[in-house]
Amino acid sequence: MGLLDKLVTIATTRETLLPEGIDPFNVVIEEIYSSTEGQIDGQRVILAGTNNYLGLTFHPSCIEAARKTLLEEGTGTTGSRMANGTFSGHSALEKELALFYGCQSAIVFSTGFVTNLGAISSLAGPGDVIVLDADSHASIYDACRMSGAEMIRFRHNNMVDLEKKLRRLGEKSTNALIIVEGIYSMLGDCAPLAEIAALKEKYGAWLMVDEAHSMGVLGKHGRGLAEAVGVEQDVDFTVGTFSKSLGAVGGYCVSTHPELDLLRYTCRSYVFTASPSPSTISSVREALRVVSSQPQLRTKLWENVEQLYRGLEQSGFELGPDPSPIVAIRLPTKEKALFAWKAILEKGIYVNLVFPPAAPAGLFLLRCSISAAHTPEQISYILKTFAELKPMMTAAT
Amino acid sequence: MATSQYDTIFQQIEVLLQEHAQLQVPIQDDTDLINDLGFDSLKLMEMLEDVEDIFDITYPLNDLANLHTVKDFVLQIQQITGGE
Numbered sequence: 442m443g444l445l446d447k448l449v450t451i452a453t454t455r456e457t458l459l460p461e462g463i464d465p466f467n468v469v470i471e472e473i474y475s476s477t478e479g480q481i482d483g484q485r486v487i488l489a490g491t492n493n494y495l496g497l498t499f500h501p502s503c504i505e506a507a508r509k510t511l512l513e514e515g516t517g518t519t520g521s522r523m524a525n526g527t528f529s530g531h532s533a534l535e536k537e538l539a540l541f542y543g544c545q546s547a548i549v550f551s552t553g554f555v556t557n558l559g560a561i562s563s564l565a566g567p568g569d570v571i572v573l574d575a576d577s578h579a580s581i582y583d584a585c586r587m588s589g590a591e592m593i594r595f596r597h598n599n600m601v602d603l604e605k606k607l608r609r610l611g612e613k614s615t616n617a618l619i620i621v622e623g624i625y626s627m628l629g630d631c632a633p634l635a636e637i638a639a640l641k642e643k644y645g646a647w648l649m650v651d652e653a654h655s656m657g658v659l660g661k662h663g664r665g666l667a668e669a670v671g672v673e674q675d676v677d678f679t680v681g682t683f684s685k686s687l688g689a690v691g692g693y694c695v696s697t698h699p700e701l702d703l704l705r706y707t708c709r710s711y712v713f714t715a716s717p718s719p720s721t722i723s724s725v726r727e728a729l730r731v732v733s734s735q736p737q738l739r740t741k742l743w744e745n746v747e748q749l750y751r752g753l754e755q756s757g758f759e760l761g762p763d764p765s766p767i768v769a770i771r772l773p774t775k776e777k778a779l780f781a782w783k784a785i786l787e788k789g790i791y792v793n794l795v796f797p798p799a800a801p802a803g804l805f806l807l808r809c810s811i812s813a814a815h816t817p818e819q820i821s822y823i824l825k826t827f828a829e830l831k832p833m834m835t836a837a838t
Numbered sequence: 839m840a841t842s843q844y845d846t847i848f849q850q851i852e853v854l855l856q857e858h859a860q861l862q863v864p865i866q867d868d869t870d871l872i873n874d875l876g877f878d879s880l881k882l883m884e885m886l887e888d889v890e891d892i893f894d895i896t897y898p899l900n901d902l903a904n905l906h907t908v909k910d911f912v913l914q915i916q917q918i919t920g921g922e
Contacts, residue, residue, distance in 0.1 A: 575883070585899070592899040596887065609896050798879050 458779060465782050465794040475499055476688075476814045481791055487819050489809045490793040494658050494766045495738045496814025497688030500731060503724040510723035517718045522549075523705065526716030534726050538693050541729060542664060542679060546701035548694050549722070551714050553653050553682030554580040556692030558587065559708035560680055561620065561649070565590035570617040572606055574598065574632065576625050576801045578651065590618075597625075597801065600636045607644040614644040618677075621648075623655030623666035627800050627808060629767030631655070634666050638675035649678040656732075657686025658766055663732040663739060683721070687728040691717040742766060742813035745820055749811050752824035756831055769795075770807040770827075772834060778805035781834040788826045847912045847919075850892060855908065858885040867909040893919055 459465075463482050470488075472480035476496040477488050497503055510530065520526035531549055538547040550556040561584035565571050569590040573581055576597040585592045593610075596602040607614050619641055621632040634650065641648040652665030660668030663686070667673045677698060683691035694701065705711060717725075731738070750764035761769040772778040775796060782794040785807070793808040800806045809823070827834075852865045860876030863869065871877045877885070886897050895918045905911055 593896055594883075594899055606896050803880055 458775070462783060463786070465779065468791070470791075477812055477816075477819060479791070481786065484787075484789060486786065486789045486791045487815075487823065488791050489811065489815070489819075489823055490791055491812075492654070492685040492810050493688060493812045493814070494654075494686045494742055494810070495688070495728075495732065496812045497686070497728045497731060499814075500688065500728065502731065503688060503727045506727040507720040507724035511720040514719035516720070518716045520716065521712055521714055522716045523712045528716075528719050528722070530719050530722040530726065531716060534722050534729075535693075537726060537729055538695055541662075541733065542695045543673070544679075544695040544697050545699045546696050548701060548704060548708075548711065549717065550692040550694070550708075550711060551717055552690060553680075553684055553692035555710035555714060556680050556682070556694055557581050557651065558584045559710035560678065560694040560704060561585060561618075562587040562709070563704045563707045564588075564649075564678065565618050568616065570610060570613055571620060572603065572610075572617050572646070573620045574622065574625075576627070577620060577622065578626060578653070579799075581620055581651065585620075598630065598633055600633060600640065603637065604640055607640060607646060610644070614646050617644070617646040619646050619648050621650055623650055623652040623659060624765055624767065625801075626654055626767065627795060627804075627806060628761035628769045629654075629765035630762045631659075631666055631765070634672055635670045638672040641675060647677045648675060649680065650676050651680045653680070653682045654685060654767060656681045658739065658742065661736070663736070683717075683725045683728075686732065687725050689717075689721050689725045689728065691721060691725060738813045742811070745811045745813065745815050745817075748817065748820045749809065749823065752820070753827060756824070756828040758827065758831065766811050768809040768811060769804075770809070772805045772807060775805050777834060778807060781807055781830065784830050784833065785826060788830070790823055790826055844912055844916060847893075847915050848908070851889075851908065851912055851915070854885055854888055854892070858888070865908055867907065867912075869908045870906055871908070871911070872906075889915065895919055 468481060470479045470481055476493050476499045479486060479488050514528060518526040518528060535547040535549050539545065550559060557580035565588040567589040570593060571585045571590045572593045572595060573585060574597055575594050593606050595606050610617055619637060621637055624631055638648060650667055655665040657663045659666050662668060667676045678694060678696045680694045681692065683689045746764050746766055750760065750768050753760055753768065753770065759771040772781055778794060785792060795806040795808050797803050855865050855875060858881055863874050869875060890897055893915055901914050905914065
């Protein structure tokens, strides 16, 4: 068998799935006009699948901060954090993140993916146990494999299963790291974090929460689900990303344990990759200030969430379990989902098309993500378009 | 004794595999879960949940790297349940 033979199956699947037109998994945004509008396939579209929850990619003060640093410090660091890639901005952002979370330690990484890869695989190792939610992000699964720890999966948001798995560990539970997400990226549902925190305490385990989709979105100060449900003191490690609410790219891990700082010497994804560009760091620092100082953005975001979720619900779509900035529409088949995605795009709306295994439980999804920057008129247009296309999207073939 | 326990697990696994497999072929020791029974990652996870319930065990995902045939599977479960 040749090296490339295994790709034949993928090529065949792609041909059957994509007989003509634009490839939903290789979309090019040809022009970007604002945090909610761009051009795809020659057409102006509403961007309703970009995770830009607070719309900060075009926030004037974030752009100005980045522009100023770009001129002063250049386009990149050309080195890893451990070598020449730590500028004063990187250190300042870490202090600001620690302050934001009320934690002792924070580490900035180059992306959210490598944050998980590095933090998890450095914290847990052979002899330890990672107990992860079944719907965890690919970066968490990959990190668990890298760690060499025993890897145990519990059913998504199922506390009976989690407790069963922890109980069976016996004394090993004190070496177990439970990993969950604040808001799950595909269906937009939240972890039952208060119950998870209680189980963590009961079995003496450790808890990591990935707030990638919930930072800036949940909690009075935007710190995420742990803040929203009042269990921040029970969370040992919080990981997150700069590429969603903060409108840039990069990631972070914060902790109440000062030992987190030692990960700088062991995290391969910290040591062996270039650090975020100085202009990116400046925009993130400014975005963090905006998250802290403008709670009205969260209020607007949740108004938009309610409008979209309730509107789609009223049109009879089958949605994810909870209203959240991620609104997932379930469709009956792969073919229907693909048809719907293309039809929606032709009407000038971009959303994400998600198939298994990226989608959980064998679901076929049109995944919308809503922003505080969307106008009520844009959301009304999205609702009207979905309602008009619904008979074609859901009818049996 | 070990053979008997193996056979008991095999019989339970056989039922489960037939229930979850994409392709219906006779289940034997050397039957490959992916190539012969058509399991993909999703179906495998669903089946593992049933295995955990039926045998009241936790199946570590690390074991998936060594899971190819029905015999591998039965031996893994035998080991997890404390058998030979």
